[in-house]
Amino acid sequence: MNLATRARRTFKIGWTAAWVWSLYKVPAFGRRITGRPPRPESELSPTHARAANHILALALDLRGVMIKMCQAVATRSDMFPKEFIERLKQCHDAVPPKPFDVVRSVVEQELGKPLDAVFADFDEQPIASASLAQVHRAKLHDGREVAVKVQYPDIEDIMHTDLANMRRVCRIYEYFDPQPLALLPLLTELTTHLSYELDFVREADCAERVRDLFADDEHVKIPEMIREWSSTRVLVMELVSGMKITDKDALVAAGLDPANVLQDLMHIYVRMILAAGFFQADPHPGNLFVTPAGEVVVLDFGLSKELPDGFGLGLFELMFSLMTFNEQAMLRAFDELGFRSKSGDNSTFLAIARRMIDRSDTGSFEGEFTEDMTDELFEAIREDPVAEVPTDFVLVARVFSLLSGIGHTLGSRANVLQAMSGAPAS
């Protein structure tokens, strides 16, 4: 990356930060010098919306890491107002593909061989291009069809520049704001996640781990990793084909019941997260296919995560006690998971548990663990920020809300209790 690009990115990030800051602080300053009280949270909605629009525009301009940052913010409804969440959620990777020469040179450099020494065929048009890499279809000399995920050449550099800039902005902000949001830890976590996603060797390890976990489950398919031709920046794997999991019409046309597909999907995630404590943390619809035989295909293990010892059981207890209306058991689960209230008493969590339970007005959740329930939790925590949320929980909550979104698209609901009991979809 040249100096001009670096300077341009630095400038844009700094400028947007200053602008967002002024959106909040200029009116506040004006009120202070004219002796009026600060604006209540309820009147800030238009300001939040304007600020979020600025940030979104910046991300769509700079792409790469900035997009990931927005996506990370969009998952933190425990920290940011809903105007941010709604807007930044729409931040998707839709990057024009890089020219084939660029792809070829990365692959050849990584494998240390000319392209046709490894591949009998290599499609110049990618199947998909995202913020960190693009994927091409190819064929090995032994005839196997493969998908080749190729990392963009300067992405690591861009990432370091952007992260350093954002870290600087956060420091300045924390210095000036008397009650800052904890943005630095968020950034640190994002940095960790990005470094995971850029390490394709780790990704292949993770894919194989999950593949082993489901080795005996005929409802799940994880592509085989071809380690021989993979490196940190190139990942070669079995090519899989299927329908998009949210393509309800295609599922029905293939004779599959979308409700069963969704239930199988829920079982996969419940088993990874709660039972194995190791999971693919990115179940957005682009990463999930369904084969005509009804197997759920899970792709993209870039963001896979190991949970601390006992965390899966704690989550199980929290979800189980919520869905069985046991607020007292929820309190113990909150504690086991590392939720803490600053005062040390648990009345905050009792109130939260009751709010979550009261989400059911019918006296039954029918085994459903919905986005609404975690939304309720995060909203309660944001309103009354005496509580500390374990970051692993945030990641897991995001997974469940993505799954819930897929259910929504399929017009069906997964029975999480049934999935947790290990019973097949009926």
Place this chain on the structure above:
Amino acid sequence: MSTAELEDRTSFSAVELLSSGDYDEPLIANGVRCHGGFDADGRYRSPRTLHRGPAIAAWQSRLADEGGALIELSPGLMPPQYPNVAQAKLLLQNGVRDPVVRALTIISIVEGFGAMIRDVQVPDLGEIFVEPIEGTALAHLEKGLFEAHARDESGYRDEGGHKQMWEAARDAALENPKIPGDVLMRLMGRRGRGGRPEPAFPEIGPELERMLGFMANVLVVEVFAEGTFQWGIDVLSDPAVSAAPDVAGGMVRNIQADEKPHVEYLRAALSEARARTIRTVDGKTIAGQQVVDGLLHRILRQMTKTRPNDQREDVREGLVEAMKAASNPARLLEEFDALDQDWTPPGKTGFEPAQDAA
């Protein structure tokens, strides 16, 4: 069963079937407030039985008056516990705690899953059965019976249920042991090979089959649980291996007492269905006995043949690993195996379809 006046009634409101009456002292299990409580004379009283107890007795006696038979499951069908009482004690005495902790934890979770019964869809049974159902257990499934059952198993609001009571018994007896990390894996693990169950009686429609099948399944689980309770009591109330023999053993006895109404209402309702005629989806009829027996037969076969073996295999897997902690694993395993009892499931379930029996 307390007052003569109640015994004559066969219709109850949901509120009645869920009400507990007053206790002299609540049940506190290892610091956790649980359901149920104690009378002035110190006797444990199960939750939500103020009316539920007399109601079930009334439905059962009415069934008998009308010439219906009450379903009996042969005690010989009940598979033995593995590890058995002697084996569990041997492990604990040798410092090998994981298999027992794991077993107790799985029991507590499985109890909790009993709460799924509140989500069972109940079709319009008054339409489905040819004979009237007023004043039967069948008519009250949705009106309090399923909900009471669910609350007993997993607790409700500020009271713990069986799940929490088993946890308390475990934690008291074994002094807050560390829970093995693979508990949920073992619980959710086995799947994948088994496909989705085929309907056994397509003519009655999926909703009714699901409901009756679920009830038959739970009835078998509840009856077989008697073996689990005895095992729990024997192990946890032995001072040689339990740090709190009275508390832990007593807790399992309380759970055991609470299960009585579950077994009895399910027996009553399934027997009522068995004594009736079902309207099929294509406008014909089928004897309730054929359906209920068919479902019970299928479940009993599975629970007595495949299940015990799967469960043994599962336990066995973790066992060898856990024994590595012992001073002489090979000897311990030998001793352990010497305590094993042979068990072959009985050839018949007692609910064989008519053509098979002939």
